[in-house]
Amino acid sequence: MxxxxxxxxxxxxxxxxxxxxxxxxxxxxxxxxxRRTVGDIYLGKVARVLPGIKAAFIDIGMKHDGFLHFSDIGESTKQLQDIIGDDSDIDEEDDDEVFKRGDNQNKSGSNTHTKPIIPKLLKGQEILVQITKEPVNNKGVRVSSSISLPGRFCVLLPFDGKIGISKKISDYKERKRLRNIAKSILLPNYGLIIRTVAKDQSEDALKDDLKNLMKTWQEIETIVKTEKPPALIYQDMNTTxxxxxxxxxxxxxxxxxxxxxxxxxxxxxxxxxxxxxxxxxxxxxxxxxxxxxFKIEEQIKTLMGRKVPLPSGGYLIVEHTEAMVVVDVNSGRYAKSKEQELNSLKTDLEASREIARQLRLRDIGGIIVIDFIDLEEEKNKKKIFDELKKEFRRDRAKVTILPMSDFGLVQITRQRVRQNIMQAMKEVCPYCLG
Incomplete structure (x- = not known):
């Protein structure tokens, strides 16, 4: 390829x-x-705490306060997928192993960085947060206090003592080698994620990458001491x-x-x-x-339309609503009854591949409901489900798929990190403001 x-x-x-x-x-x-804001780090101030929805709103100086769910507070790596894309699937050390590593290093007296204890959130409290999701419609950004700094080969976790290796590195010996390197170069109580591109890289390459990340973090710590909230502390790279x-x-x-x-x-x-x-x-x-x-322009034009053609003559209709995105699969031509199941299966399989591609290209997140062409046989319904799972493995966003219902509907949730492509590329008419 x-x-x-x-x-x-x-x-x-x-x-x-x-x-x-x-x-x-x-x-x-x-x-x-x-510009893209995911990955930016702010010194914010707690504006409101809402125990009923297990969340707080953080004033970071934007039009809308940032949304901080209680699950995103403290020593959590769940939000790393918003920052590192393809390396969201990681294998971590056992907690016992991490504890022992931290213990041994503490005993040596070399620990100069202590893990902060996350206090109970109070209104007016200062808090360091990182943007994990772009603002959508009238909602503010989503933030997390689990800070991470991505580099070329690894991701530094200042408040998390775990070491993780990308699951896409499948070779056992290579995983072990990379884990040993990480243990040898990492300071106590810091965490590290080894990214897919680190495969076969030398210890010096990883050490240099970590050195740059540590330098960045030390600069952040210095700035935090002098700034008053709300303040932008660190600006991540642009999209390109x-x-x-x-x-x-x-x-x-x-x-x-x-x-x-x-x-x-x-x-x-x-x-x-x-x-x-x-x-x-x-x-x-x-x-x-x-x-x-490169014949890319004509392919981009299809991203802005409702109708997406399929190879066999069928097509998809993609509809955006306030609550969800609905995708309707159409055969586009008549098939004899004895061939109906076979033709429907063929079109649905083509649709499965194209839907996974379109959701990725259009950056569609949230709830997606797909209305496939009706299939009678359970084995064929399973084929569609398996095909969707296979195609979505290539997606860097987190995707959850439910099996096809009796009505031929498949429900999908896809992680929303930023605006979809239609929202990002649309322009406001200067005359009617539409």
């Missing part, structure tokens, strides 16, 4: 497309005036840079960029973090439209 990253940069926006054999697999848009950091892996064939300035920036960054990939970065001639040349 030929996997490529294509970047189109202009004065008003930067668009990043990831293609697999020419087909659009992921799409990101970065606006200078509306984070895509390169997180998704430019050795399996990517080429990276094409049509901006000389951005080309130099990305090349310099990759030269520092992973020099072996620099030769894969190419400057695309600006005389021609890069997205037109």
């Amino acid at each position: 030929v996997k490529e990253i294509v970047i189109n940069s202009s004065a008003t926006q930067t668009r990043v497309a990831i293609t697999e054999d020419g087909y659009l697999a992921d799409f990101f848009v970065d606006y200078p005036e509306n 840079s984070s895509v390169i950091r997180d998704l430019f892996t050795p399996d990517v064939t080429k990276v094409f960029i049509d901006s000389k300035k951005l080309y130099k920036q990305i090349k310099n960054y990759v030269q520092v973090v992973q020099p072996g990939l620099v030769d894969k970065i190419e400057l695309f001639p600006s005389a021609t439209s890069i997205f037109d040349s």
